[in-house]
Amino acid sequence: MSALLVTAAPTVRDTRLRIVTPEVYRTFLTSRSTGADGPSFLQLPSWAKVKDGWQHQLVGWDGESGEPAGVALVLLRPFPGTRKFFAYLPEGPVADWSAPDLDGWLTPLLRHLRTAGAFAVRIGPTPAFRRWDAATLKAGTGPGRKLADVLASEVDPLGTAVAERLRARGWRRCGGDSEDGADAQPRFVYQVPLAGRTTDDLWNGLNQEWRRNVRKARKSGVETVVGSAADLPEFYRLLRITEERDGFRLGRSLAYYQRQYEVLNAEHPGRMKLYLARHEGEILAAHTMITVGGRVWYQTGASADHRREVRPSNALQWRMMLDAHAHGAAVYDMRGIPSTLDPGDRAHGLLRWKLGTGGQAVETLGEWETPLNGTTNHALYRAFQAYLARR
Incomplete structure (x- = not known):
């Protein structure tokens, strides 16, 4: 695990980021769509058309060969009364999260979004953090208990490393470390391996x-x-x-x-x-x-x-x-589950039902936010947080 918990390489290549066509974007997704770690449906180009009230961009990072090394669907939500946007990458970017030079593609992304008028950005890193098999959770069920009270069957070192790297760069996990955070997408999901x-x-x-x-x-x-x-x-x-x-x-x-x-x-x-x-x-x-x-x-x-x-x-x-x-x-994903293991909690019924399939509860890294540099951007970010809290 310690080998993954490294800082950026001494010389970081600032990967070029550009707007890409839907065709280029889809070709890259196809190359990454085999296996259980493929891209989320929330990063499909078509998902932008599902989200009414949002603008969007399709961006890609150039690799050494000139072909995309990563892509992202960026949803842009206008802040009322301004020309500023909240940028959201649901369950994205689709990039190599294991790369040690995280800054090599995060830095150009933030620079691009700032230029586009974004005052803050939220991302959804794709590595998993912890997993619990069904038998482990069944044994750990009890009054007042939550998933975090049960020793995980597996801890993903990559997820741990990515979380450390993001924190070191000033990113904030939405809702902090609370299991019931403020994520737009479920932090806890249930998956049945098929492969x-x-x-x-x-x-x-x-x-x-x-x-x-x-x-x-x-x-x-x-x-x-x-x-x-x-x-x-x-x-x-x-x-x-x-x-x-x-x-x-x-x-x-x-x-x-x-x-x-x-x-x-x-x-x-x-x-x-x-x-x-x-x-x-x-x-x-x-x-x-x-x-x-x-x-x-x-x-x-x-x-x-x-x-x-x-x-x-x-x-x-x-x-x-x-x-x-x-x-x-490779995997059948049953999406969100509650974090409660308390049989007396009404929400526990959904988890109990999904546990019966014999799969795994998975804690993702959740969603992470950062305001973009600038006094005005920080003020808008605080106002936006207050708006979300009221909702």
């Missing part, structure tokens, strides 16, 4: 309750199918029911999901799919799935309040996991 496993391995990885529920859905006649854009209104209706039942609000409109489905699939057919679970002709559950190379994400799930005993959501997840495996994906 090198057979479908029998996946089935045996499910706990007894999951296997029983999948069998029950099958015996009850639950049918799982891939839907279309025409089914999005029904998905959204079920989502509103789910939000009300489970006490959360995503704050997204039907138009948001329709736009997401349209632009992601226009970029790559089949990139976003809507899975439906039907029972006796009625849609009881609907889940969305996104695929980028070797990574597959279960993004959003919705289900009805009635006939839950036929277990439509378990049936859907098993179908989606099998499809991801057949696609050749």
Whole structure:
């Protein structure tokens, strides 16, 4: 680990950064899209079209050969009443985080954003920090307990090194070191490894309750199918029911999901799919799935309040996991989980449900921010933080 905790090399090559075309950007992403460490769907060029109210840029760092050595989708949010922007790179940049000369590509990025009128920037470093397997978390469950109270099954030295390097350069982790930080994207996610496993391995990885529920859905006649854009209104209706039942609000409109489905699939057919679970002709559950190379994400799930005993959501997840495996994906990412291990906490139910798949809870590095140099920029950054706190 100590070998990775190094400062920048004595001579840092200030890599040239430039605006790149969507074609150049996509070509680079394709070269990085095999395996479990490929780029996030939040760094796709098409994602900029999903985010209403944001401007964007596609940037790339030139490598020694002149081809991009890294790329980033930069979302720019105007600050009301000014010509300044908040810059956001969700789960990005897509770059070599193991490179010792971190300044070689961070410095030109900050310089470019300052010139573009950004007063602050938020990034989402992609290395993982800690991992816990399902058995470890099940054993560690108890009143008042959180993930941080349980010794991790694995600590990623690269994630530790990147966090140290960012802190040394004045970057601030959003929400500090609190497990319930102010990240826009989930700091804790749940992943099921698929690479090198057979479908029998996946089935045996499910706990007894999951296997029983999948069998029950099958015996009850639950049918799982891939839907279309025409089914999005029904998905959204079920989502509103789910939000009300489970006490959360995503704050997204039907138009948001329709736009997401349209632009992601226009970029790559089949990139976003809507899975439906039907029972006796009625849609009881609907889940969305996104695929980028070797990574597959279960993004959003919705289900009805009635006939839950036929277990439509378990049936859907098993179908989606099998499809991801057949696609050749290295990992099935079930996205965000709460940090609580307290069975009495309402939020723990989501973690418990995902634990049943036998995967791993993963703590990412979270999101990091820094104001850009200048008194005005620092003042705007403080005002922006106050605005986010009010929200």
